[in-house]
Amino acid sequence: MKHKTPLVSLFLAILMIFSLTACGGNQQSGGGSETRDSVNFGLTGEPSSLDPHLLTDQMSYAVWYQLYDTLIARNQDGELVPAIAENWEWNEDNTVLTLNLRKDVKFHDGSMLTADDVVFTIERIHNSKRIGSMLISFDRVEKADDYTVKLYYTAPYAGALNSLASSSFSIVPKAIVEKDEEGFANAPVGCGPYKFVSRSSGEKIVLEAFDDYYRGAPSIRHLTFKIMTDGVSAAIALQKGELDILSHAPLTERQNLIDDPNIEWYETEIAGLMYLLYNTADPVFSNAKLREAISYAIDKNAMILGACEGLGTPLEGWLPPSVTGYDPNYKNGHELDLEKAKQLMVEAGYPDGLTITVLSQEMDMYYKPTEILQNQLSKIGITIEIQKMERAAWIQEIGKKAYGMTIMHWTVPVGDGDVLYELYHGDSIQSGQNYVGCDDADLNALLEQARVEVDAQKRVLLYNQAQQIIIDRGYSFPLYTFMAGAAANKDLKGFQADAIYRFHVYDYSWA
Structure with a gap:
């Protein structure tokens, strides 16, 4: 048997090497000899689309930031920095933006990115029913040469560069999208x-x-x-x-x-908020008195405590503190008042209350405040039946206005009060995200004026007036911002x- 011992030893040594390799591979520092090269990224909702120009959706954003790039980017300190555009310049009156593109950007199929792809992308965004209104005061885009693009605006817009840094403005390959969208x-x-x-x-x-x-x-x-x-x-x-x-x-x-x-x-x-959204075309919620009654029955502090562990701030207006146009002194006048809410229920034609169905995403950040709303509105005779939905299905229903009332979350990607235009101006019913369905002449006029106003204080006043109309006429009701x-x-x-x-x-x- 002695002549077999070296072979057995060699065999055992080989097994040991393979065992160590198997245990040590793909490990993070401290867990083995090699550094990990993989990440498992958890999302609590299904991304709605991998096409960045079809909608705005937080879960989709998480994937878009990895797949695509934009002309301008924001670094981790929030500063605007070059990306596909290595530099840019405005003309004297800030109505023409010239972007000089890098010459070394490749798409994943190996093709080189050129001005044709950028022009195609900007035009595609402009024609998008969901995000077209993000191109504020935009007129047209032109190719100056293979690596130079000019964007023309009808009026100066301070948030133009912020818009271009949004993931919704991801550049896509013209040839591939045109061939098979x-x-x-x-x-x-x-x-x-x-x-x-x-x-x-x-x-x-x-x-x-x-x-x-x-x-x-x-x-x-x-x-x-x-x-x-x-x-x-x-x-x-x-x-x-x-x-x-x-x-x-x-x-x-x-x-x-x-x-x-x-x-x-x-x-x-967060640069956003939770809010109550109504569909004014719905047979029940076309009733403005009913919508007003609900606004006086909501205890925002109780909702913050129950829905986000108290880590939130009640909002008076629709704009959160981090957004240009926010006024810390603004008050909307709709405080918790159950007696007033009950009286408005009578005036709305519901002295004995009513039962409604409320759509809610299955995610806790939506479902928990909806449960709290269910309890709060029961105090004025409104019985809520919650229809819990997967995220993509919920977005689809809201988009086609197949709802009466829901709790919505909105993150303001550009950080400017002009987001109200996209969500509440009549023009945005078809081309934007006016899920309320409101086309209010007074509100439209204020949002149009604020869009082109260059005086910061005057813009704040205009947005205060616009928010007051949104709240008084019951198009939506702001709840809270949170961590x-x-x-x-x-x-x-x-x-x-x-x-x-x-x-x-x-x-x-x-x-």
Whole structure:
């Protein structure tokens, strides 16, 4: 038997090498000999579309930021920086913006990005029914040469560069989109740091690093977005190591995640708000007195306590504090007053109350305040039956105005009060996101005037007047702003919470 001993020893040594390799591969620092090159990114809602020009949607944004790039970007400090456009310049009266493009930007299919793609993209955005109104005071776009583009505006607009930095302004390849628009939406091609691999609806979206990205290949090579609509389950998955990032971490799990030594908790006040949205074309909610009654029955502080662990601020107006046009001294005059609410119910024709169905997304940030609203409105005779829906289905129903009342969340990506134009001006019923369906001459006039007003104080006054009309006439009712919570594996560097949920995996790395 002695002559077999060297062979046995060699065999055991080989097994040991393979065992160590298997255990040590794809590990983060401290867990093995190699640094991880993958990230599992948890989303608590299904992205509605991978085409960035069809709608605005937070869950979709998370994927778009990886697949696409914009002409101008914002760094982690919120400063505007060059991206596809290496520099830009306004003419003397700020109505013509000239952008000089980089010459080394490739799409994921290997084709080079040129001015033709930029012109095509801007025109596509301008014609979009959902985001076209974001091109404020826009006239036309022209190609000056293969790497120079000019945008013409009918009047100066201070937020123009902010708009171009929005993920909704992602540049897409003209040839591919023109050839097969539906195919592009299902298997998108961008010029961002990650390229599309596959999508399993309701389960995951898989991306991988794009080695020819103009800023250099990402250190995170494999990126998987995992869809977990139950926020508590997603938080548990993060703690178990099944997720590395949870971008929309439920505030109900805040303390548990803070207490976990393997998790880092991040938070910042969101540049957005929760609000009550009505469909004024609905047979029930066309009744302005009913809408007014509801506004006097809402206890915002109780809603903040129950829906986001008290980590929020009641809002008087529709614009949150971080948005240009916000006035800290503005008061809307609609305070909690149950007796007044009950009297308005009588005037609305519902002395004995009524039963209504309210659509709600299944995510906690929507469902919890809807449950609280259900309890609060029961005090004035309104019985709410909640119809809990998957995110994409809910967005579809709201978009086609197949609802009466719902709780909505809106993040203001551009950070300017002109967002009210997109949501409440009559022109935006068909071309924007006026889900209320209001076409109010007084409101339209104020929003048109504010759009071109250059005096900052006058703009604030105009937006105060516009918000008062929105609230007094019951088009919507502001509730609260809150802390945006996010959490990640403690060894993941570069991650942070963001006021508009802007996440760039390209900037992340393992310790």
